[in-house]
Each structure stands twice: as C-alpha cells, then as structure tokens.
Amino acid sequence: MAARTFAAVLKAAVRLIAPLDAEVLLACVQNRTREYVLSHPEAQIGYFKNWRFGRLVRLRRAGVPVAYLTGRQEFFGRVFYVNRQVLIPRPDTEILVEAAAAELRQRLADSGPSGLIRLVDVGTGSGCIPISLLFTASLPDRERLDAWATDVSRPALRVARRNARRHLVAIRFVRGHLWKPLPGRLDSAPKAALIITANLPYLTAAQHASEPTLAYEPRRALVGGERGLSLYNEFLSGLGLWYRQTKNNGCPVTVFLEIDPGQTAWARELASRHLPGASLEIKKDLGRRDRVIIIRLPRA
Numbered sequence: 001m002a003a004r005t006f007a008a009v010l011k012a013a014v015r016l017i018a019p020l021d022a023e024v025l026l027a028c029v030q031n032r033t034r035e036y037v038l039s040h041p042e043a044q045i046g047y048f049k050n051w052r053f054g055r056l057v058r059l060r061r062a063g064v065p066v067a068y069l070t071g072r073q074e075f076f077g078r079v080f081y082v083n084r085q086v087l088i089p090r091p092d093t094e095i096l097v098e099a100a101a102a103e104l105r106q107r108l109a110d111s112g113p114s115g116l117i118r119l120v121d122v123g124t125g126s127g128c129i130p131i132s133l134l135f136t137a138s139l140p141d142r143e144r145l146d147a148w149a150t151d152v153s154r155p156a157l158r159v160a161r162r163n164a165r166r167h168l169v170a171i172r173f174v175r176g177h178l179w180k181p182l183p184g185r186l187d188s189a190p191k192a193a194l195i196i197t198a199n200l201p202y203l204t205a206a207q208h209a210s211e212p213t214l215a216y217e218p219r220r221a222l223v224g225g226e227r228g229l230s231l232y233n234e235f236l237s238g239l240g241l242w243y244r245q246t247k248n249n250g251c252p253v254t255v256f257l258e259i260d261p262g263q264t265a266w267a268r269e270l271a272s273r274h275l276p277g278a279s280l281e282i283k284k285d286l287g288r289r290d291r292v293i294i295i296r297l298p299r300a
Contacts, residue, residue: 007041127160179238
C-alpha cells in the first residue's frame with residue numbers, strides 16, 4: 001500500500017475528531033512536534049504508522065483523552081507522563097501551584113540561607129504538583145527543600161517517580177492513605193517550616209456521572225464521597241491530630257487545598273473544625289470562582 005502524506009491523513013482524520021487532536025496524535029505517531037507536522041504537509045507516513053494513527057483517531061472519537069493516547073500532558077510549563085492510573089493534570093490546579101509557590105518564596109526569604117523548608121503533597125497522582133513547585137525555586141534554594149509525596153496507589157506512585165526522574169528532582173515518595181504514612185516519618189525528620197498541598201478527589205457521584213468525558217479517568221481520583229469532601233475531611237482530621245500533638249516543633253505550617261467552587265462553605269467548616277485557630281484564605285481561578293483554600297495553622 002502506498003504511503004500517504006501528512007496532509008491527506010489529517011484531512012481524513014478531522015472528519016472524525018477535532019483538528020488540534022488530530023495534529024497532536026499525528027505528531028505523537030511520528031515522534032515529531034505538532035509544528036513539524038503542520039509545516040511539512042507533503043511528508044509521507046508509512047503503512048504501520050498510518051495504521052497506528054487511524055487506531056488513535058478511533059479511540060479519540062470514542063472519548064479516550066488525548067493525554068492518555070499520547071502519554072503526555074503539559075502542566076505549569078512542563079510535560080508530564082500520564083497513563084490511566086492517574087488523573088490528567090488540569091489548568092485549574094496551576095492556581096494551587098502558584099499560590100504555594102508564593103508561600104514558598106516567602107518562607108525561603110524569611111528562613112535565611114540555611115533554613116529548611118519541607119514540601120508535602122498528599123495524594124500526588126502524577127507528581128505534577130510537587131515537581132512543578134520545586135521548579136519555582138532557584139537551584140541553590142532547592143538544596144534547602146525537603147520534598148515528600150504520598151499516594152495510596154502503587155501504579156500512581158510509579159508514574160510520579162517516573163516524572164521525578166524525568167525532571168531530575170528529588171522527592172521522597174511514600175505509599176499510604178492521605179496523612180497516615182507521614183507522622184512518624186516527619187517527627188523524626190529535621191525541624192522545618194511545612195508547606196502542604198493536596199488536590200484530592202472532590203467531585204460528588206452525581207457530578208461525576210454528569211460528565212461523560214471523565215469516564216476514562218480513575219474514578220478514585222475524582223469522586224470524594226458525600227458533598228465531594230469526604231477525603232478532605234479525613235485528611236484534615238489526621239493533620240489536625242498530628243499538629244495538636246507536635247505543633248510541627250514550633251515551625252509554621254501552611255496548607256493549600258484545591259476545591260470545587262461550590263464547596264467553599266463546607267471546606268471552611270471542615271478546616272475550622274479540625275484546625276481550630278487557623279486563618280483561612282480563598283484563591284480564585286481565572287473564571288473568578290473559588291478554587292484554592294489556604295489554611296495557615298496557628299503558631300505554637
């Protein structure tokens with residue numbers, strides 16, 4: 001069978017899927033950039049690659065996200081490996097990283113050249129949050145950062161470790177449920193200011209069912225039980241118990257949680273219940289909707 005040109009296969013594909021999706025999938029098959037594909041319409045695609053491209057187009061038409069088909073998703077200016085074991089990173093989560101990065105810059109400035117800052121990401125998934133946060137610090141400052149990440153899923157931790165290796169950052173990955181694997185480890189670690197991030201499942205079952213596009217992503221990474229905040233309730237409960245016992249050795253603790261815009265009041269209630277005396281702040285997304293709750297725990 002004769003080879004076909006990029007232009008010809010794209011023309012056929014866009015009858016079935018969005019042009020951008022077709023261009024990204026062809027670039028993936030050819031191991032080229034999308035820009036190369038668009039600037040070389042006369043280039044030819046061989047028989048096997050054409051077959052593979054056609055298969056990806058059919059899967060995309062069936063609803064499989066492009067990120068799972070290519071194994072790639074851009075987040076905060078970097079490309080991360082993803083598969084069906086992890087949630088696809090979303091632009092809304094960049095608001096959380098930006099807020100945590102501002103806190104990190106302030107802590108680095110306040111602690112002096114020898115001060116240690118500990119970063120903990122709970123329910124890390126692909127690892128995109130702690131990896132992106134580390135890159136907001138300069139190389140010399142990264143020497144002062146002690147990064148940890150947890151997840152209950154072994155396959156998810158394999159993805160996160162792969163991304164950490166790819167981006168050449170040092171993170172201690174711990175398998176366990178929410179905050180449970182951390183108290184013993186943190187208690188024996190050097191004294192440090194603590195910045196905690198968490199993008200836990202926060203959709204209700206009804207919200208998940210109403211979004212067919214979510215069917216291919218892991219349900220456990222999306223649905224958060226009653227009101228969507230069951231896991232946040234459990235996480236904040238464990239964090240509050242640990243903090244009441246240790247006060248983090250007198251060092252500051254700041255928590256950044258991504259939420260659904262409709263959950264602000266309930267999230268505030270949970271934070272106040274489990275972390276009494278904490279100050280709360282809300283960050284809005286680009287649509288001016290509540291997206292990140294910032295909790296600053298009271299100093300000992």
